[in-house]
Every structure is written in structure tokens, then in C-alpha cells.
Amino acid sequence: MDKILRIDVGAEGGPKSKAVPIGDYAGLGGRAMTSSIVSKEVPPLCHALGAENKLVIAPGLLSGTAGAQSGRISVGGKSPLTGGIKEANSGGQASQVLAKLGYAAIVLEGKPASDDLYKIFINKDGVKITKDNSLKLLPNYDVVAKMKAEYGDAICCISIGPAGEMKMGAATVAFTDMEMRPTRHAGRGGLGAVMGSKNIKVIVLDSTGMPVRPPKDPAKFQDANKRFVDGLKKHPVTGQGLPAFGTNVLTNILNEVGGYPTYNFKQGRFDGAAKISGETLAETEKSRGANPTHGCHRGCVIQCSGTYNDKDGHYLTKQPEYETVWSHGGNCGISDMDKIAMMDFLDDNYGIDTIEMGATIAVAMEAGLAKFGDADAAINFIHEVGKGTHLGRILGNGAGMTGKAFGVERVPVVKNQAMPAYDPRAVQGIGVTYATSPMGADHTAGYAVTANVLKVGGDVNALKPEGQVELSRNLQIATAAIDSTGMCLFIAFAVLDQPETFQALLDMLSAFYGINMTGDGVTDLGKKVLKMERDFNTRAGFTPQHDRLPEYFKTEKFAPHNVTFAVKDEDLDKVFNW
Amino acid sequence: MNDKSPAENLSFAHFAIVVEERLIARFFLLLQQGVRIRRRVGCTVATFLQEELGAGPATIEKIQSIMLDGKPVDDLSSAMIHDGSVLALSAAMPGLVGATLRRGGAYSSLRSVISYHETGEACKPGEGWISIKLFNLMMAELGPGLLRQGVLVKSHDLADLLAERAEVFRQGCNVMLDNNPVDISVPESNAALAGKDQVFLTVAGSLVSA
Numbered sequence: 001m002d003k004i005l006r007i008d009v010g011a012e013g014g015p016k017s018k019a020v021p022i023g024d025y026a027g028l029g030g031r032a033m034t035s036s037i038v039s040k041e042v043p044p045l046c047h048a049l050g051a052e053n054k055l056v057i058a059p060g061l062l063s064g065t066a067g068a069q070s071g072r073i074s075v076g077g078k079s080p081l082t083g084g085i086k087e088a089n090s091g092g093q094a095s096q097v098l099a100k101l102g103y104a105a106i107v108l109e110g111k112p113a114s115d116d117l118y119k120i121f122i123n124k125d126g127v128k129i130t131k132d133n134s135l136k137l138l139p140n141y142d143v144v145a146k147m148k149a150e151y152g153d154a155i156c157c158i159s160i161g162p163a164g165e166m167k168m169g170a171a172t173v174a175f176t177d178m179e180m181r182p183t184r185h186a187g188r189g190g191l192g193a194v195m196g197s198k199n200i201k202v203i204v205l206d207s208t209g210m211p212v213r214p215p216k217d218p219a220k221f222q223d224a225n226k227r228f229v230d231g232l233k234k235h236p237v238t239g240q241g242l243p244a245f246g247t248n249v250l251t252n253i254l255n256e257v258g259g260y261p262t263y264n265f266k267q268g269r270f271d272g273a274a275k276i277s278g279e280t281l282a283e284t285e286k287s288r289g290a291n292p293t294h295g296c297h298r299g300c301v302i303q304c305s306g307t308y309n310d311k312d313g314h315y316l317t318k319q320p321e322y323e324t325v326w327s328h329g330g331n332c333g334i335s336d337m338d339k340i341a342m343m344d345f346l347d348d349n350y351g352i353d354t355i356e357m358g359a360t361i362a363v364a365m366e367a368g369l370a371k372f373g374d375a376d377a378a379i380n381f382i383h384e385v386g387k388g389t390h391l392g393r394i395l396g397n398g399a400g401m402t403g404k405a406f407g408v409e410r411v412p413v414v415k416n417q418a419m420p421a422y423d424p425r426a427v428q429g430i431g432v433t434y435a436t437s438p439m440g441a442d443h444t445a446g447y448a449v450t451a452n453v454l455k456v457g458g459d460v461n462a463l464k465p466e467g468q469v470e471l472s473r474n475l476q477i478a479t480a481a482i483d484s485t486g487m488c489l490f491i492a493f494a495v496l497d498q499p500e501t502f503q504a505l506l507d508m509l510s511a512f513y514g515i516n517m518t519g520d521g522v523t524d525l526g527k528k529v530l531k532m533e534r535d536f537n538t539r540a541g542f543t544p545q546h547d548r549l550p551e552y553f554k555t556e557k558f559a560p561h562n563v564t565f566a567v568k569d570e571d572l573d574k575v576f577n578w
Numbered sequence: 579m580n581d582k583s584p585a586e587n588l589s590f591a592h593f594a595i596v597v598e599e600r601l602i603a604r605f606f607l608l609l610q611q612g613v614r615i616r617r618r619v620g621c622t623v624a625t626f627l628q629e630e631l632g633a634g635p636a637t638i639e640k641i642q643s644i645m646l647d648g649k650p651v652d653d654l655s656s657a658m659i660h661d662g663s664v665l666a667l668s669a670a671m672p673g674l675v676g677a678t679l680r681r682g683g684a685y686s687s688l689r690s691v692i693s694y695h696e697t698g699e700a701c702k703p704g705e706g707w708i709s710i711k712l713f714n715l716m717m718a719e720l721g722p723g724l725l726r727q728g729v730l731v732k733s734h735d736l737a738d739l740l741a742e743r744a745e746v747f748r749q750g751c752n753v754m755l756d757n758n759p760v761d762i763s764v765p766e767s768n769a770a771l772a773g774k775d776q777v778f779l780t781v782a783g784s785l786v787s788a
Contacts, residue, residue, distance in 0.1 A: 236640065236670045236715070245714055247672060252610050252713040253679060256645045256666045257692055274611045279714060283607065287746070304672075322673075422675045429688025430675060443674070468688055475674065493672055560648060563691045 001029075001059070001104040001213070005127065007120065009198040010051065010110030015118055017127040022104050027513075029061035031087040032484035032529050033105050034076025038085055039532040044540035048080040048190075049167055049197040051111035057098070057158065057173075057203075058106075060486005064099025064213040067221070067508050068229045069488040071095045071297035073175065078540070079189035081169040081356070081398055082415040082440045085536040087483065088191055091296035091305075092175030092184035093156035095486060098122075100207040112199040117165075121151060123206040135201045137162045139349040139386065140174045140182035147204050148180060157182065159202040161351025164192030166388045168396035169416075170356040171196060174348065177296050177305075183318040184296055187353035188442065189417060190398075216514035224507035228491075229301050231501030237493035242304040243293045247322040248278035250421075255330075258560040259426030262330045263372050264362035265412045265419070267559045268426055272335025276325050282306070284337060289313050302490050308341045317345035320354075323443070326421035327358020332365060333372030340375075343382055350386035352396065357382060359399040359418035367406035410556075415440035415546055424549060425558040425565050432472035432567055436547045436575040438533035444479065444489055468567060473575050480533075481526035485509065527578065534576060544573050590730060590778040591756055593771075598750040599783035604743055605725055606717040608736065608779075612664070612709045613729035619661050620703030624654035626665070631710075637719055642670035643679045645711075649694035652682045656696050661706025669715035725781035733771040736779060752784075 002022050009015040028036055034056040046052035055077045062070035073095035079086035098106070101122060117136050121128045135143055140161045147157050156176045163171040171192030172185040186192075215221035232238040241249055251273055254260040258268035274280060282292040285306055292306040296318075306319030320341055328334060328343040347354045361378050364370065370377035384392035394405045399418040403411030412419040417440030424431025434441040482489055487505070495502040502519070509517040537546075553565040595605075617630040623644060627633040633641070644651040645666040651657045659665065670680060678685040686693065710729075712721055740747065740762045753760045755770050771777065 236642070237672050237676070241669055241714055242672055249714050250671055250673060250676060252711075253643055253645075253666075253668045253671055254675065256648060256668075256711065256713075257650055257679060257689070258648050259675070259689075259692070274607065277610060277713075279610055279717065280607055283604075287743075426692050427675055427678055427689045428691055429678065429685065433674075468690075471685060471688060490672060493670070493677070561692045566691070 001064070001099055001102060003102060003104065005103050005106045005122070007106065007108050007129070008110045009108060009112050009118070009200065012113075014116070014131060015129045015200070017120075017129060025104065028484065029063070029104065030058055030072065030074040030089065030484045030486040031076070031480060032525060033058035034074045034087050035085060035529050035532050037105065037107060038076050038078065039536045042078055044078070044536050046078060048078045048083065048194060053078045053194055053197070055108040055191065055194045055198060056105055058104065059095040059099040061484065062508060062512060063095040063486045065215065065512060066212055066299070067225050067512070068232065068299055068301050069491050070486055071299055072483070072486045072488055073098070073186070074483065074486070075173050075186035075191050077191055077194045079191065080167065080193045081190040082417050084415060084440070084540055084542055085438055085533045086189035086191060087439065088173070088186035088188045089483060090173070090175045090184045090186040091488065092177050093297050094158050094175045094205055096298060097156050097205040097207040099213060100210040101205065102210075106203065108195065108198040108200055110198070115199070117199055117201045119147070119201055120203045121206070122203065124209045132201070137165055140351055141349050143202050144176055144180060144182050147202060151204050151206065153180070154208045155204050155206045156180065157202055157204055159351075160192045160195045161349060162386050162388065163351045163396050164196035165201070166393070166396065167193040167196050168352070168385070168393070169193060169398045169401065170353045170360070170396050172351045172353050174351055177318065178298060181318065183348055185348065185351070185353070187355065189439065192351050215512040217511040220511035221508060224504050224511055227504035228501060228508060231494045231498050231504055232301055232491065235494040235497060235501070238302045238490060242302050242490065245278035245282050246292060246304050246306055246319050248281050248320065248325050250322045251277040251325060251330075252279065254422065257426065259423050260326065260330055261412070261419070261421065261423045263333050264331060264366045264410055265423060266410075268423055269560060270330035270333075270335075273330060275335040276329045276337050276340060278322070281319065281325070281337060285309065285319065290315075292319060294319070300488065302488065304490060310338065316341050317348065320344040323421050324354040324358070327355050328361070328378060331358055331362045331421075332378055334375045334378060336375050339379065343379060346379065346382040346386065350382065352382070352385060355420050356398050356418045357385070359412060360395050360402045363399045363402045363408050363411055364395060364406065366410060367402070367408050369406070410552055411550065413441060414549060415542075417441050423558055425553060425563045426561060428565060428567055429468040429471055431549055431553070431565050432468050432572060432575065433476060435549050435572050436472065437476060438530065438537050469571050469575055473578065476530060476575075477523060477526035479526070480529040481522045484525055484529060530576070547572050547575075590776055591774050593736065593777045593779045594754045595779070595781045596752040596784050597781065601746065601750055602722055602725065602781060602783050603718065604746060605739070605781050606712070606721045608731055608739060609710070609712040609717050609721050609724065611735055612711045613724070613731050614707050614709050615724065615729055616705060617708055618703070619659050619663070619706035619708065620701045621659055622655050623651060623657045623659060623665070626659045627654070631720060632723060633720065640669050640719065641667050641716060642681060643668040644681055646694050649692055650679050650681065650686070650689060651694045652686055654681070657694055658696055658701045659708060660701055661704075664709040664711070666711035666713065667716045667720070668713040722783070725779070728778055728780040730776050731779045733774045733777050736777060737771045
């Protein structure tokens with residue numbers, strides 16, 4: 001990973017690629033890489049779909065190695081949805097393959113000179129860029145099938161669906177999984193639209209003939225990796241809960257505590273929750289011959305994913321994540337798991353963020369375009385997006401756009417990005433992160449390692465009111481660091497509870513690069529990334545007033561606990577004081 | 579676990595199911611919706627788990643999130659079980675919010691506005707009805723014992739479960755409704771549950787095909 005592949009899509013005669021030395025970006029991976037390039041090279045006031053914006057795709061620091069859980073890939077750019085800096089990451093095969101090919105990043109830059117659509121093929125022999133207008137407006141599954149027919153079984157794909165080509169604010173960048181299905185997405189913030197604005201439909205990667213990246217100290221790396229894997233396997237979340245039930249295991253517990261946003265964030269409990277819980281989902285999958293325990297990329301030992309079959313036992317989609325089941329399920333008043341799974345497939349196929357889409361449909365239902373609970377209407381809304389009808393263009397640009405178009409006040413967005421599946425009135429600490437993250441409302445922004453392991457910013461007194469702000473700050477710092485390693489964020493659970501597992505992670509990084517990585521080093525990396533991102537947003541015109549939840553969260557009481565969001569604005573403004 | 583069958587249970591129709599061991603898990607989904615049991619109340623959550631549910635120290639350690647009346651509990655030795663309490667039990671959950679909901683965890687302050695606090699109201703010792711919800715890993719941990727002892731379930735919840743899994747129960751399942759055999763593998767037979775708001779359900783495993 002000592003080079004960056006830059007592709008000028010506006011070059012004379014069509015896109016041209018050039019591999020350049022990594023230079024000042026050496027030692028960076030994942031989110032640290034994408035945010036560094038965007039922060040340094042993209043003018044913050046540029047149009048997100050214009051020539052000056054760049055799409056950066058970067059594997060993690062340990063991607064392409066034999067290290068477990070190292071296959072996350074980051075996608076960055078200026079977001080068409082939020083107008084700020086964006087990093088969205090994904091599982092799938094691409095991170096491992098891109099890293100083995102030696103690229104620390106792919107950067108798409110410039111503005112196409114024509115409407116022609118291109119595909120990019122990258123293997124050990126180099127890069128080939130080909131015009132292919134037969135791909136126009138093809139959904140992701142069809143694109144991948146064509147690439148497989150053309151390039152064989154050893155590839156993986158990075159693609160956009162019709163939503164990306166139509167430059168919608170909810171468009172994703174899709175990554176193929178181990179079965180070469182486009183089920184993994186860098187979903188948030190509309191980065192698929194940025195790829196669409198560069199007229200690149202698909203990037204095909206083939207690492208055949210390329211070895212696994214060798215560590216500087218193989219023996220130490222192998223030992224640390226073993227301790228890391230052991231830590232993941234012995235922890236009840238990563239070793240038992242997630243493999244058995246997937247991320248949707250959260251539905252029951254969130255519903256029980258009244259923090260499950262239902263009917264467009266009106267109340268915290270959904271009567272149909274048990275019908276769409278992770279427990280029910282896993283049982284349904286098993287009874288239909290599908291698999292509820294499956295990894296999204298090679299090297300995954302947590303195996304939180306799975307496959308979902310229809311009633312006839314045929315593959316329908318991958319196991320829908322908690323956020324997807326919530327957004328299309330409880331938030332829209334829908335408890336039919338087969339319909340929710342169909343929506344998951346359609347989102348993947350058209351290339352739409354499932355969180356944004358579900359939140360948007362709920363806003364549309366609130367506007368009276370359909371009744372809450374009408375699953376067929378919800379499915380039709382997604383088809384409208386895929387077809388690019390006038391209504392679909394509005395819906396495909398997210399909850400904020402839809403709320404404006406139809407005059408809805410209750411629109412759950414921060415920085416125009418829809419909130420995920422946890423109501424910030426019930427779990428106020430996550431509201432602090434929703435409000436202040438440079439990414440907009442994002443459940444993964446403040447996710448990872450605990451203060452009592454990293455001691456980020458010193459010990460936190462959790463009983464003090466300001467503890468929520470301090471914890472949010474520390475979590476955001478730690479998450480930014482983990483995102484930069486390319487490790488699956490779910491490792492955080494084992495690292496949270498088992499200091500020896502965190503140490504194993506540090507030892508893996510140290511042994512691979514021949515450095516001495518410490519907890520302080522991780523903290524500094526996280527702070528550096530957040531500082532860059534905050535600086536970009538400031539230069540893009542963001543002010544403290546953008547670090548707020550919508551007003552109704554402060555005034556509308558949320559049942560069953562009848563609480564409002566009570567963290568003061570002045571406390572929100574302290575989150576990034578360190 | 580106390581092996582009780584209080585007289586109050588006798589006022590409900592008794593649905594007694596004997597299934598192959600492998601099929602017991604098929605009934606676990608009832609437990610996530612909530613079932614009612616008659617037990618001693620006026621005790622702490624810790625005592626209730628140990629003495630009324632039969633949870634040993636290892637099991638209690640696995641129960642990382644406990645919700646009493648919809649509120650996360652941090653202190654098991656002060657939160658009290660009342661007649662009519664709703665007690666939900668979960669293993670450790672993923673995500674920041676999963677960590678936030680753990681009892682006494684580093685992030686508990688993030689959900690302080692919904693945390694359970696004992697009001698200090700007098701709690702009369704005696705027997706009462708408790709709603710129990712078991713989630714995720716707790717289903718397999720505590721579910722078989724609860725089902726064997728018997729739980730009060732909503733008839734329509736049971737009817738839905740049996741109807742959706744009629745094919746599964748076509749073999750390996752013996753059912754008695756108030757001592758009369760019922761064939762639950764035929765969806766129409768669920769008419770036996772019609773007109774009943776709740777039934778007392780027991781599910782036991784047999785080592786051989788029933």
C-alpha cells in the first residue's frame with residue numbers, strides 16, 4: 001500500500017489513471033486517509049457533484065493482511081446530502097483486494113467531458129478504463145452479473161445503482177460480499193451520487209497473483225492476531241450474540257426500554273417488534289434453509305451477517321441489519337419481515353441508503369402519501385426512486401428534501417442526514433453524538449472504545465450531567481481511530497470489556513508496521529481525524545447552530561417515558577473542546 | 579427454581595405440550611413477547627432471579643441488561659419486584675446503545691433519564707403475577723425451565739405461533755388441552771384456543787419422538 005491511484009475522469013479522450021507515490025499520506029488508512037485527502041484537496045465550498053469534489057476509496061491499515069476483522073473500506077468526499085465532509089465505510093471483499101493490489105487509495109477526480117459511462121478494471125498488471133454505456137441505469141445485481149460474466153469469478157466489485165447515476169442524496173457505493181453479491185454499502189451521505197457525478201459505474205478488482213501483505217514481524221503479528229481472535233470469540237457479544245442473531249438482536253431491547261423510534265419518531269415502542277426481532281429473524285432464516293451466521297468478508301470471525309430466503313426457500317437478500325429492519329419496519333409501522341427483506345434487496349439493488357430511505361418513507365407517510373403500516377406502498381416508493389420518477393427524485397434525496405417538499409415538520413435529521421434507530425430523547429447521550437458529529441446524525445460516529453480503557457481525556461465521572469458530553473467526545477475520538485484502522489467497528493465490544501484484546505489490536509498494528517503503537521497513539525489519531533473533519537465543515541460554512549437536534553426533540557414528549565432531549569446547547573458546544 | 583403450580587393457574591385452560599427436545603426452541607419466541615408467571619413478589623431483582631427463576635451466578639453474570647417496567651436496572655439488590663412487574667432479561671448487546679443499556683456500565687449515564695430508580699414505596703411480600711420477557715441468549719438459558727414449569731400466554735400469540743409452524747409440528751409433538759388430545763399440526767385445530775384470552779402453557783421435552 002505505497003501508492004495512490006488517481007483517476008482524472010475529465011482527461012482528454014476519457015478518464016486516465018496514474019499511480020502516484022503515497023507521499024504525505026503515508027501511514028494513513030481508512031477514514032484517516034479519506035478525510036485527509038478530502039480535507040487537503042477538496043475546496044469546502046465546492047459543489048458536491050462538481051469538478052472540484054473527489055471520491056476517495058481507501059482500505060484500512062491492516063486490510064490485505066492475515067489479520068482478523070481487517071476488511072472495512074472507507075469512502076470519502078464532500079457529501080451531497082449534508083454539504084460537509086463525509087466518510088462512510090463498508091464491509092465486503094474490496095478492502096482486502098485493493099490492499100493486496102498495493103493501493104492505499106483510489107481517488108476519482110475531475111469532471112467528465114461527456115455523458116459516457118465507464119468501468120474500471122484493476123489487477124496486478126495495471127488499470128484498464130473502458131467506456132460501457134450498456135451499464136446505464138442498471139441495478140447493482142445486474143451490474144455485478146455482467147462483470148462476473150466478463151471478468152470471471154475471482155473479482156470483486158465497487159458499483160453504483162441507478163440512484164447513484166441519478167445523483168441522489170441517498171445514493172450508496174456498493175461492495176460485493178464473499179458470494180459476489182452487492183450487499184455491502186458505504187451508505188450514508190450520498191457518496192454514490194459523487195461516484196455517479198464522475199460517470200464511473202463500477203470498479204472491478206482482481207488480486208489474483210498478489211500475496212497477502214507481509215508484516216514486518218511475522219511471529220509477533222501472528223501471536224497478536226491469535227490473541228485478538230481469542231478475545232473476540234470469548235466475548236459474549238462478538239462470540240455469541242452477534243453470530244446467533246445479527247445486529248437485529250437490538251430490536252427487542254430497544255423496544256423494551258422505549259427507545260425504538262416508531263411511526264416517524266412519534267413513540268418509543270412498536271407493537272409488532274417481536275415479529276421483526278433478531279430472534280425471530282434468525283429462526284425464520286434457519287427454517288427456510290438460509291444461514292443466520294455468516295461473514296461479510298474473508299477474515300471475519302464475528303460472522304454477524306447471514307442470508308434471508310423467501311417463503312419458497314430462494315435467496316432474497318442478505319440478512320437485513322438492525323438499522324434496516326427498524327427504518328423500513330417499526331419506523332414505518334410495518335411488521336411483515338418478508339416485505340422488509342424485499343425493501344432491503346431493493347435498496348441494495350438501486351443503491352440507496354437503507355437508513356435514509358426508511359426515514360424518508362416514514363416522513364412521506366406522515367405527509368399522507370401512504371398510511372403507516374402499508375408495506376406495499378413503501379415498496380412502491382422505493383421503486384419510484386429506482387425509476388427516477390418525479391416523486392422518486394424527491395424521495396431519493398432523503399428525509400430532509402421530502403419533508404420540505406411535503407411540508408412536514410417532524411423530520412428527524414441533523415445536518416440533513418436522517419437519524420438512525422435510537423431515539424435521542426430516551427438515550428440522550430447518543431443525541432449528543434447525533435448533534436455534534438461532523439458526519440450528521442450517525443449512530444456509528446461515537447461507538448467505540450470506552451474511556452476506562454483508552455482514558456481519552458482522562459477519567460469521566462458518569463454521574464455528572466456533563467458526563468454525557470465527555471463520553472460522546474471520547475467515543476467520537478475512539479471511533480475515528482478505529483475507522484482509520486479498517487477494523488470492523490464491532491471489535492469495539494470485545495475491546496470495551498477486555499483490555500487484553502485492545503492490547504492485542506495495538507500489538508497487531510505494531511508488529512505489522514514495525515512501530516510501537518500505544519493507546520495514546522490511537523487517541524491522537526482519532527483527534528487528528530476529527531479536527532480535520534471539523535475544520536473542513538467550518539470552512540464549508542457550518543457553525544455551532546448546525547450541531548443541534550431538530551427543535552421538536554426538545555418539545556415533543558416521547559412515550560412511554562415522556563421525555564424530551566434536555567442536553568443544553570452550551571454543553572453541545574463543548575464536545576470538541578479538548 | 580421453585581417448582582410451583584399455584585392454584586391460580588388452574589383457573590386457565592391448560593395447554594400441555596410434549597415435544598422432541600430439538601423443538602422446544604420453537605416456543606422461545608413466545609418468551610420475547612412476554613409471558614406471565616405466578617411467583618413470590620416483594621423481593622429484590624437479585625433474589626427473584628436466584629430463587630424464583632433459578633438463575634445461578636454464571637447465568638446472572640450473562641444477564642447484562644435487565645429492564646424492570648421498561649427501565650434499565652443498574653442495582654439488582656435495590657430494585658424490587660412487585661405484583662404486576664414486567665421484567666425483561668437480555669445478554670450483552672452490541673453497539674453503543676447496547677453498551678449503554680448494560681447494568682452499571684460505563685455508559686449508563688447516557689440513558690440516565692430512563693434508568694430505573696426504586697421509589698421506596700412499600701412492597702408487600704406475597705405472591706403475584708410477573709410478566710417475564712426473555713431476549714436473545716436468555717431464551718435458551720432460562721426458557722426451557724420456564725416452559726416446563728408453565729407460563730400464562732395470550733391465546734392469540736400461541737395460536738399465531740402454532741399456525742406459523744404447523745409444518746414443523748406435524749411430527750414430534752403431543753398436545754393435550756385440559757387432558758384432551760389436540761392435533762396442533764392442523765391449523766384449524768387452533769380453534770381450540772378460540773374464545774380464550776389466556777391459556778396456561780407447559781412445554782416439556784421428550785428424548786424420543788413423541
